Amino acid sequence: xxxxxxxxxxxxxxxxxxxxxxxxxxxxxxxxxxxxxxxxxxxxxxxxxxxxxxxxxxxxxxxxxxxxxxxxxxxxxxxxxxxxxxxxxxxxxxxxxxxxxxxxxxxxxxxxxxxxxxxxxxxxxxxxxxxxxxxxxxxxxxxxxxxxxxxxxxxxxxxxxxxxxxxxxxxxxxxxxxxxxxxxxxxxxxxxxxxxxxxxxxxxxxxxxxxxxxxxxxxxxxxxxxxxxxxxxxxxxxxxxxxxxxxxxxxxxxxxxxxxxxxx
Amino acid sequence: xxxxxxxxxxxxxxxxxxxxxxxxxxxxxxxxxxxxxxxxxxxxxxxxxxxxxxxxxxxxxxxxxxxxxxxxxxxxxxxxxxxxxxxxxxxxxxxxxxxxxxxxxxxxxxxxxxxxxxxxxxxxxxxxxxxxxxxxxxxxxxxxxxxxxxxxxxxxxxxxxxxxxxxxxxxxxxxxxxxxxxxxxxxxxxxxxxxxxxxxxxxxxxxxxxxxxxxxxxxxxxxxxxxxxxxxxxxxxxxxxxxxxxxxxx
Numbered sequence: 001x002x003x004x005x006x007x008x009x010x011x012x013x014x015x016x017x018x019x020x021x022x023x024x025x026x027x028x029x030x031x032x033x034x035x036x037x038x039x040x041x042x043x044x045x046x047x048x049x050x051x052x053x054x055x056x057x058x059x060x061x062x063x064x065x066x067x068x069x070x071x072x073x074x075x076x077x078x079x080x081x082x083x084x085x086x087x088x089x090x091x092x093x094x095x096x097x098x099x100x101x102x103x104x105x106x107x108x109x110x111x112x113x114x115x116x117x118x119x120x121x122x123x124x125x126x127x128x129x130x131x132x133x134x135x136x137x138x139x140x141x142x143x144x145x146x147x148x149x150x151x152x153x154x155x156x157x158x159x160x161x162x163x164x165x166x167x168x169x170x171x172x173x174x175x176x177x178x179x180x181x182x183x184x185x186x187x188x189x190x191x192x193x194x195x196x197x198x199x200x201x202x203x204x205x206x207x208x209x210x211x212x213x214x215x216x217x218x219x220x221x222x223x224x225x226x227x228x229x230x231x232x233x234x235x236x237x238x239x240x241x242x243x244x245x246x247x248x249x250x251x252x253x254x255x256x257x258x259x260x261x262x263x264x
Numbered sequence: 265x266x267x268x269x270x271x272x273x274x275x276x277x278x279x280x281x282x283x284x285x286x287x288x289x290x291x292x293x294x295x296x297x298x299x300x301x302x303x304x305x306x307x308x309x310x311x312x313x314x315x316x317x318x319x320x321x322x323x324x325x326x327x328x329x330x331x332x333x334x335x336x337x338x339x340x341x342x343x344x345x346x347x348x349x350x351x352x353x354x355x356x357x358x359x360x361x362x363x364x365x366x367x368x369x370x371x372x373x374x375x376x377x378x379x380x381x382x383x384x385x386x387x388x389x390x391x392x393x394x395x396x397x398x399x400x401x402x403x404x405x406x407x408x409x410x411x412x413x414x415x416x417x418x419x420x421x422x423x424x425x426x427x428x429x430x431x432x433x434x435x436x437x438x439x440x441x442x443x444x445x446x447x448x449x450x451x452x453x454x455x456x457x458x459x460x461x462x463x464x465x466x467x468x469x470x471x472x473x474x475x476x477x478x479x480x481x482x483x484x485x486x487x488x489x490x491x492x493x494x495x496x497x498x499x500x501x502x503x504x505x506x507x508x509x510x511x512x513x514x
Contacts, residue, residue, distance in 0.1 A: 096292050154347060156344065156346045157349060159316070159317070159341075159343060159347075160343055160360075161364065163316035163317070163341035163366060164364040165337065165365070166364045170364065174360075174364075175349070181351070253351070255351055255394060256351055256390075261401045
């Protein structure tokens with residue numbers, strides 16, 4: 001067995017150890033309180049009960065998770081495409097920013113509790129209103145991230161490209177777009193968590209299937225353990241999506257993690 | 265009449281209320297290394313901006329190879345900071361100019377690859393800029409400048425961001441490169457020793473609004489090896505005297 005293995009394990013634990021410890025102690029405290037305080041499981045179920053019920057109802061949970069995943073991913077894709085198109089338009093036609101940003105900012109002030117039932121009322125119980133709501137909550141953060149990213153381009157690099165005779169479009173593709181990548185991924189990490197919450201909220205306002213409607217039904221049946229089981233699923237889903245964005249970032253920006261390594 | 269590669273005649277430029285260039289006249293002949301020396305904030309970089317961008321002059325004229333400067337610029341420009349793109353490997357940074365000119369990436373790579381050894385970057389083609397030391401990054405930036413195959417180099421304080429020891433090494437290296445190639449260059453610097461060591465002629469500018477205070481020829485023979493030879497030091501002392509007491513011209 002090579003010597004590097006225990007060290008690699010220790011370093012990996014050094015990374016996730018603190019998180020395991022904090023989350024673990026929270027769950028432990030909750031478990032102990034639920035077990036020994038005499039509180040009714042219909043008020044506060046113990047984590048062990050939540051997990052047991054989640055396993056028992058896994059078929060129903062799975063069936064209700066799939067629509068949430070598709071709403072999240074479809075809505076988020078629409079939002080990404082729209083954010084990219086508008087960010088490019090704004091970058092090339094600066095006055096558009098002044099015209100459009102107030103509209104987008106107002107769209108962010110709409111309370112979800114008000115807008116979600118209305119969108120369901122207008123567009124029905126299908127996938128469309130969920131996609132729209134996910135897009136609504138994630139579009140603006142992505143747009144701002146991209147616009148800021150373009151603006152963060154090194155002036156020297158732009159002056160250099162201009163001196164080489166590069167056109168405005170060429171400068172955008174060669175310098176402004178790659179410069180925006182760190183901002184884009186920062187925005188992506190934030191928005192992807194909003195996206196799941198947005199999808200569940202839309203389902204809560206009215207849906208045939210989905211984690212949102214599952215939570216609503218469990219609550220109406222006085223089953224907080226099933227509500228929390230659905231929360232467990234949605235938290236896992238969010239973490240998986242979050243981890244995926246980090247993975248994509250590492251693949252897309254291999255140069256980013258080289259800076260700390262020893263230089264020749 | 266001597267043929268000039270670049271000629272600035274009574275060029276002036278102001279930005280709003282700010283009078284940056286008062287009256288600049290200078291010439292650079294083919295194969296000549298000319299420096300512009302002046303105090304910080306004197307508007308030295310503005311001269312390069314006028315040469316490389318579509319910024320309008322407020323007065324005077326600029327001629328390149330005898331014809332007025334317009335449209336596609338014939339310069340390869342090296343900015344103060346290396347301006348390497350962190351997301352491109354060194355080879356792809358080096359080929360940037362050729363790519364912008366419309367050459368395919370593979371052809372540009374084939375063209376630039378043989379230059380890596382001479383620039384001390386052999387084996388670092390596939391590295392990212394973040395993996396290189398300051399001196400190597402600066403050489404990569406110069407390689408990117410050279411590989412554009414323009415008729416003239418514009419170097420804007422290329423070694424200003426380096427530590428003193430690396431800078432001295434880079435100056436000697438550039439000096440030896442100079443002797444092997446038939447480059448024409450205009451260098452902006454506020455480092456008197458650098459100007460004397462590298463140049464054939466030096467223009468000394470006044471503070472803003474910049475005018476040409478004096479023009480001196482550096483008669484040191486090439487190859488030059490010693491950054492601080494007695495002859496060079498004498499010229500240096502004279503230049504410093506001029507820069508520090510701009511009213512008493514010698």
